[in-house]
Amino acid sequence: MKQFLLLFACAFTLLTVQSQENLPTDYLSKEFHQGRREAFRNLMPANSVAVIFSYPERVFSKDINYNYHQNPDMYYLTGYKEPDAVLLLFKDNKTTANDTYNEILFVRERNAAQETWTGRRLGVEGVKSKLGFKMVYNGKDFNAFAIDFKKFSQIIYDKIPTDIRNNKSGFDLAGLIETFKSKASITAENETVHQLFDKITSTLREIKTVEELDLMRKTVKLSCIAHNEVMKAVGPDMSENEADGIHRYIHKHYGAEDEGYPPIVGAGANGCILHYGENNATKMDNQLLLMDVGSEYHGYSADVTRTVPANGKFSPEQKAIYELVYEAQEEVFKICKEGTPFQDLNKKAREVITNGLLKLGIITDPKDVRMYYPHSCSHFLGLDVHDKGNYMGNLKENMIFTVEPGIYIPANSKCDKKWWNIGVRIEDDVLITKSSYENLSAESPRKWQEIEALTKQKSTFNEMKFPKI
Ligand SMILES: [Mn+2]
Incomplete structure (x- = not known):
């Protein structure tokens, strides 16, 4: 009976975490963010890929963080408001045996226990339904994901923050950045691609x-x-x-x-x-x-x-x-x-x-x-x-x-x-x-x-x- 109650409590917790009522109704729509990604893609050079990371979390006091603030470029392009995520945008469609895609979002995995402490997470399914992405994975899948960055003419990305915490999981922000650098063989950052990233985001966001x-x-x-x-x-x-x-x-x-x-x-x-x-x-x-x-x-x-x-x-x-x-x-x-x-x-x-x-x-x-x-x-x-x-x-x-x-x-x-x-x-x-x-x-x-x-x-x-x- 005790075990049953515990199970029930867990299920109840997950349900509680999943639903949130009385939210504002004037958030940007998923169609807005989709449209911004399309506009971004139009400004990308042929055969290029863009890589956009979430902002790091910041310490307020010992084990307490400041309220999280998303990287405005990530928010603009996705509507995703959580840390530990990376967006890949492809200029050209990619095809696999059963799909065609031109964007992938790696996000924070759902975790019922964590969510009762630090808040709700959209997770893969939430990002698909609420933000309109087709290809969404957990951050931990980025490492094993087959992508050959050498095949692209250019990899466009913003300056990568260095003063970030690393929980050694391999798929928090530090882990995602490490994976990206290793997959793309980046040893020193390329100012020219940063300038291109700045130019594209400035052109879009100024209007x-x-x-x-x-x-x-x-x-x-x-x-x-x-x-x-x-x-x-x-x-x-x-x-x-x-x-x-x-x-x-x-x-x-x-x-x-x-x-x-x-x-x-x-x-x-x-x-x-x-x-x-x-x-x-x-x-x-x-x-x-x-x-x-x-x-x-x-x-x-x-x-x-x-x-x-x-x-x-x-x-x-x-x-x-x-x-x-x-x-x-x-x-x-x-x-x-x-x-x-x-x-x-x-x-x-x-x-x-x-x-x-x-x-x-x-x-x-x-x-x-x-x-x-x-x-x-x-x-x-x-x-x-x-x-x-x-x-x-x-x-x-x-x-x-x-x-x-x-x-x-x-x-x-x-x-x-x-x-x-x-x-x-x-x-x-x-x-x-x-x-x-x-x-x-x-x-x-x-x-x-x-x-x-x-x-x-x-x-x-x-x-x-x-x-x-
Ligand atoms: Mn001012």
Whole structure:
């Protein structure tokens, strides 16, 4: 009886692991991923093969990993979200006695005991039915799989990570990589094939499909709602952590899995640190709060920055810097249309900021603009927050990129100290349309008057009370 119960418990566990209810209904479809593989194949040279690995898992603490994040290229091409996998894409059809195929996916094997600890796995059958692959094997079958890589004109693959754990099973990521290197006789990596991989994935990913545009609109929209809520809730006594938490709560409220990058929530001097991430100042006083926060929704990242006075009113100096960044952004928007060289976006932003800083007397030599505007104005946006794309090309319809000029004046800068500790960035996510552009993040105000007005509204978060500790 005991044995029977144990068996029953095992079967029950497996069943429990297999079914999951109430999932979101707006994931990318298997047809989307199939279409992306087809498009990838079209860009491959004759008689070539492409090899794409999952990202490694990463240690958070001893035997605890960070939440897993898939390699965006793997996700784009397959929809598979688990580690320890490798995708082979063939330019030409392969035939065996009973099948024709042009792609194979090796995945993590199902394991009832493991799944009750670390989560559900799709396994071979799940990948076939849910992701639409015909040829799917467990990772452990890769080693014995008959494939002669020497017969291909080229093996196209991305840089292979080296800082990964190896569980010595031979078929975790380290094992799959070892098998690939040995089958393909790779002793040193080939930069040329990496460049080809980059070129193909950049060409595809820089132009968003209809399905991707839908997810991009969602991720940007919900990030804007979060920014607006913080603007309503903010006050001189709010901590950076709390503002950060409101963003994250709202992302989760709308079903975003994560943030697209570590949130940057910094007041005053902290706002002058470009990738500030501590977010631990206990209050903001009367400083400017710079928030560069965007959600990741079904893989797609928003990237929105708003800078607001924590006390609801810009000082004259804060306003002067803010208006200059705003003007730079407006001027860049004017050239956001098909045909504009991508590099012109930053040239325009730099020109406006340089002239403005000269006029305000903050710099006297145009070259010194770099001290206060040290980054660039734009990057592509999508599965990666700094997305793949041709940064030396021209703007095309259905590209999405950021427009994010900024000015940062840390303490002890060589200018009147009334400007010190003012950091301003305004960042919006722009979609190139047939005839012009659309600002996807227009829902969050940018004009200083509108920001001041919004800070006067009350937020639900102002009403929340928790016990003191
Ligand atoms: Mn950005």
